[in-house]
Amino acid sequence: MTDAANKLLRVACVGAGYFSQFQYEAWHRLEVDLAAICNKTEANAQKIADSYGIEQVFTDFEQMLDSVKPDLVDIITPPSTHVAYIELAAARGIPVICQKPFTPSLKEAEYATKLMEDAGAMLVIHENFRFQPWYSEIKRVLEAGTLGDLYQVAFRLRPGDGQGPEAYLARQPYFQEMERFLVHETAIHLIDVFRYLFGEMRSVTAALRRLNPAIRGEDTGVMLFEFENGAAGLFDGNRLADHPAKNRRLTMGEMLLEGSKASLRLDGDGRLFLRQHGEDQEREIDYEWQNRNFGGDCVFALQRHVVEHLQDGAPLMNRARDYLTNIRIEEAAYSSSELGKRVTL
Incomplete structure (x- = not known):
């Protein structure tokens, strides 16, 4: 060297x-x-x-x-x-x-x-969510064909931090002033994760609204995505409601993937459970990850990824040019909600 x-x-x-x-x-x-x-x-x-x-x-x-x-x-x-x-x-x-x-x-x-x-x-x-260890493991399971043909995926965002006049002030007070909030600031993570795991999208249908009058932007809503591979994706977000977890900011919600052979569930503690089609019992998937820093040490993983690219020429994710697709999907979601109809991408 x-x-x-x-x-x-x-x-x-x-x-x-x-x-x-x-x-x-x-x-x-x-x-x-x-x-x-x-x-x-x-x-x-x-x-x-x-x-x-x-x-x-x-x-x-x-x-x-x-x-x-x-x-x-x-x-x-x-x-x-x-x-x-x-x-x-x-x-x-x-x-x-x-x-x-x-x-x-x-x-x-x-x-x-x-x-x-x-x-x-x-x-x-x-964009660090795609570097969270549970999504790396989900990608491994998908690429192994364990779920069979993917029918649909749903993510329920429930951090429970958006209630009352003091919402977000302790951590990121500018959240209250954002004219676009749930999708622009938070759901963009899951748009990126969905693309990382399931590929590109054909369309989006969204319904967004604000529940907390203390903020300017929307804080709850649903988005339905159609993927190019024929699968469907649902993002169901509500920043006021919560979910069962030792740390509700770890995964910020729960995910369910359903395929022809099996279903895979992510809970709020970063645990993954696999259930074979036709069976009633789930089996927990054992995989390695560290409960450190933020989101299973995803910040470290992203920054290491960039360092390895700059130093060794390793492949690089999250280039701005590719990330523009996430923002175009975000724009389509807001348009869909305003127009009350499905928007083709």
């Missing part, structure tokens, strides 16, 4: 909000040089820097890029800030991981994607 290959990847991050704790903790465990952090409020950045031994703290993103000259930038800020940061990274040809939601609109997402492509720099969206 050459000296260049042995060199640690130099990573700089921007953002110090609630979810950033998971990304910094994951970077700290990876074999990278976590060189700098930027945040508008210096005290918040300094606290994180002290926790993870980050030597350089900035309040100006452009200054950080020019001073640190990172090999990779991790953008961990609200979506309204993403385009400006991506523009500065693109001007310097610096690869980027960008937190989701990618941007406030499809138009901005297309612009940011082309900007980075024209600069010849990688742009990956931090």
Whole structure:
């Protein structure tokens, strides 16, 4: 291996909000040089820097890029800030991981994607649900043909964190002000998971509404998807209702897959249960995963995936160009709900 290959990847991050704790903790465990952090409020950045031994703290993103000259930038800020940061990274040809939601609109997402492509720099969206270990195991089961022909899949999102005037304020207060919430911020995870597991979609039919008057956007709704392989998918989301789990943010809900040979069920504790067609008893599937960080350590898995691509040329998922399909499905869902009809993709 050459000296260049042995060199640690130099990573700089921007953002110090609630979810950033998971990304910094994951970077700290990876074999990278976590060189700098930027945040508008210096005290918040300094606290994180002290926790993870980050030597350089900035309040100006452009200054950080020019001073640190990172090999990779991790953008961990609200979506309204993403385009400006991506523009500065693109001007310097610096690869980027960008937190989701990618941007406030499809138009901005297309612009940011082309900007980075024209600069010849990688742009990956931090869509971590597909890296959750239960979905990796579900994909293995599907590829083994254990379920036979897939008929349908249903996911019931029930985090139970959306009730009352204080909803979301403790973790991510900007959630209350998002004009598009359930699909744009949360269900986009499952749209991506559905595509990862079951392939591309033909159509979407959606009915969305708001239950909590303390927020601006929708917080409950259903979406029915038709996949190109003929299977059907149902997303049934309600952020006010909950589900049985030791940690309701682990899986954020429950999934059921039904096929010609068997059914597979994911519960709120990350357990998977297989039931053969015609039988009454389920069998728990034993698989390895760590209950660490967020969502079965999916943040670490995603960031390691990107590092392996940059260092070794390993295949890469979550490129911005592919992620635009998720956003187009999101747009179709909102159109379907507004028009009251099925929308073809």
